[in-house]
Amino acid sequence: MLPTNTAERLCKIYGILQMIKKDSGYVSSKELASMMGTTDFTIRKDISALNLVSFGRRGYHIGELSSVLGKALQLSRPYRSCIVGLGRLGSALLDYESFRGDGFDIVAGFDSNINKIERIRTQIAVYPVSELDQVVKNKSIEVGIIAVPHNSAQEVATTLVKSGVKGILNFSPAQIKVPSEVVLYNMDFTSALRFVVSQI
Amino acid sequence: MLPTNTAERLCKIYGILQMIKKDSGYVSSKELASMMGTTDFTIRKDISALNLVSFGRRGYHIGELSSVLGKALQLSRPYRSCIVGLGRLGSALLDYESFRGDGFDIVAGFDSNINKIERIRTQIAVYPVSELDQVVKNKSIEVGIIAVPHNSAQEVATTLVKSGVKGILNFSPAQIKVPSEVVLYNMDFTSALRFVVSQI
Incomplete structure (x- = not known):
């Protein structure tokens, strides 16, 4: 089970990814942080808690991050x-x-x-x-x-x-x-x- | 300015006090914690950030805590x-x-x-x-x-x-x-x- 605060923020990140999905292939922790009103350090720490996502020069791959988050948050089924x-x-x-x-x-x-x-x-x-x-x-x-x-x-x-x-x-x-x-x-x-x- | 998490919880405590106001004269950190789904340690720490409230054997005086919170959270006027x-x-x-x-x-x-x-x-x-x-x-x-x-x-x-x-x-x-x-x-x-x- 993820810590409450982390899970809350990851749910918000997941929501943001669903909305920007069509806009581009990658998103950086800085962009996510600015959309959520938090720091990029917090974003990277939260996502690293999933232990499954690669973070390249261009940031996170939106499709990959979205799918990993969906599984971690048990959102893969209605x-x-x-x-x-x-x-x-x-x-x-x-x-x-x-x-x-x-x-x-x-x-x-x-x-x-x-x-x-x-x-x-x-x-x-x-x-x-x-x-x-x-x-x-x-x-x-x-x-x-x-x-x-x-x-x-x-x-x-x-x-x-x-x-x-x-x-x-x-x-x-x-x-x-x-x-x-x-x-x-x-x-x-x-x-x-x-x-x-x-x-x- | 109070830290964000503390301010969020203090707003919830204020709301609880408004609701239980008529029920009794005192409320303990344990009672507040159980109503908010957090620990009594967190409640005492949050309230101690106000630096103004006495905590006796019977807990917090509801009227006093409510008035101090109202001032700290700038809720004293509509x-x-x-x-x-x-x-x-x-x-x-x-x-x-x-x-x-x-x-x-x-x-x-x-x-x-x-x-x-x-x-x-x-x-x-x-x-x-x-x-x-x-x-x-x-x-x-x-x-x-x-x-x-x-x-x-x-x-x-x-x-x-x-x-x-x-x-x-x-x-x-x-x-x-x-x-x-x-x-x-x-x-x-x-x-x-x-x-x-x-x-x-």
Whole structure:
């Protein structure tokens, strides 16, 4: 297992490579560093942790680095994911441009409001949240994305974990708890905005 | 200026304190560590960087820690912010539950689609993006939140910076560039989802 900070940066590098893929054959650690707002030393250290990538005069070969990163980060196959909570944020995520065709299969959406489920316009199958447990098991969903209000986030997380989900991306401001074997990542908008302000 | 990692964690601690405020008078570094998924040593080190907080047998006094953090992170006054791009994500952010009354004044929204601006239901003043420069100056907006598609993100960022914004929270998957004196924080959903998968 890669250290958390290294894995976080390698995921960003992988994302950058996907975007610049068509532009050129090679990328230098300096270019990557400038795009990520870090130092080229950090970039080289992170990539050297993979122990598999050659670094020539022209930098890293984009195709090679991308494929090695994909394997190291377990991104070589799509992960079956679902979104719980189809308010504005949840339905924005259902159609988020860079999820599509990017190693993630969003295979289901859930909401507690039956009217919303009937009205929502999306290509993805949507269900009442009462069927969460059953659908996650039937569809072998591995990742749950939580976009419900903070007061129901823990309940949703608990159901997801019980149903067999291995990772959770939490968009609610709630501090949810999961067993240590389940991966949890909090996308906390308010903390992010506070961080911007604290650095001004 | 606090180190980046410390500031990020202190912002999260501040958010937790806002939520548990009513629950009890004191909080221990162990409790904070468990809520944040880190070690109590890290929490104590981060808080000791503030050099101002007493730590008794019962832990930190929530009110005192909250007020010291608010000052250190410059959160003692609301920052005037705007959201550019009012698609599903942008309009979700306009009404995001934990932005309201939480040290951030979202004072304007912008979109390139005039019809959308006329139809959108929100309490916040909305404008065509052609008026971005003028409105940011007139309203003394300090923070810009970018929620446009990736192909227009850089143009929006450049206009925001020219108009005097000091910090940018970028929700688009684009790698945008800003001058070094402007604070930039990327909320990259795809990287976050990749990170979850890489740790499974």
